[in-house]
Amino acid sequence: QQQVKQSPQSLIVQKGGISIINCAYENTAFDYFPWYQQFPGKGPALLIAIRPDVSEKKEGRFTISFNKSAKQFSLHIMDSQPGDSATYFCAASNFNKFYFGSGTKLNVKP
Amino acid sequence: DVKVTQSSRYLVKRTGEKVFLECVQDMDHENMFWYRQDPGLGLRLIYFSYDVKMKEKGDIPEGYSVSREKKERFSLILESASTNQTSMYLCASSYSANGYTFGSGTRLTVV
Numbered sequence: 435q436q437q438v439k440q441s442p443q444s445l446i447v448q449k450g451g452i453s454i455i456n457c458a459y460e461n462t463a464f465d466y467f468p469w470y471q472q473f474p475g476k477g478p479a480l481l482i483a484i485r486p487d488v489s490e491k492k493e494g495r496f497t498i499s500f501n502k503s504a505k506q507f508s509l510h511i512m513d514s515q516p517g518d519s520a521t522y523f524c525a526a527s528n529f530n531k532f533y534f535g536s537g538t539k540l541n542v543k544p
Numbered sequence: 545d546v547k548v549t550q551s552s553r554y555l556v557k558r559t560g561e562k563v564f565l566e567c568v569q570d571m572d573h574e575n576m577f578w579y580r581q582d583p584g585l586g587l588r589l590i591y592f593s594y595d596v597k598m599k600e601k602g603d604i605p606e607g608y609s610v611s612r613e614k615k616e617r618f619s620l621i622l623e624s625a626s627t628n629q630t631s632m633y634l635c636a637s638s639y640s641a642n643g644y645t646f647g648s649g650t651r652l653t654v655v
Contacts, residue, residue, distance in 0.1 A: 477646030536586035
């Protein structure tokens with residue numbers, strides 16, 4: 435049973451557009467929700483993270499929106515750039531144990 | 545800069561071989577993890593460790609074991625490699641609940 439469900443599996447966005455990736459979870463004990471970015475040949479790297487006591491967190495062009503009642507959170511990439519092309523994973527954790535979504539492969543076309 | 549180093553980027557092994565994947569971190573982290581990454585399945589937890597000599601099964605431990613003799617080193621062992629263990633293996637470490645630092649991964653092919 436997958437603890438975190440992520441969609442879409444792949445996404446194509448034009449340069450300058452907004453990329454949106456969605457995740458949903460079931461376990462209300464999760465207390466930390468990070469997003470990871472992975473380039474080919476590299477391990478995932480922490481991009482941005484949120485805790486459930488806030489509804490939104492913004493870092494530069496990247497924003498996490500968090501809906502505790504719906505048990506959903508999403509990553510928004512504003513003004514998407516070709517350099518953002520990567521695979522993105524959402525995750526949820528409780529007590530240092532992380533559960534990952536299945537990943538979204540983002541392709542930003544110039 | 546903090547680092548998690550996986551000893552091999554690419555490995556090709558034969559069915560039935562015993563395979564060792566090594567991971568070393570230089571951050572003095574208590575927690576270390578092994579994941580495998582497969583297309584469409586994301587990252588799945590194989591084993592983890594919160595302390596030296598300590599190990600816990602993750603979600604898919606079958607066919608694997610681990611060893612943590614020193615704090616900085618966490619080894620994944622495939623007792624008898626099979627073709628369905630062909631995958632990308634990722635090691636990670638963490639301190640508290642502040643997120644993982646991943647290694648670059650080992651792409652293992654079992655033929």
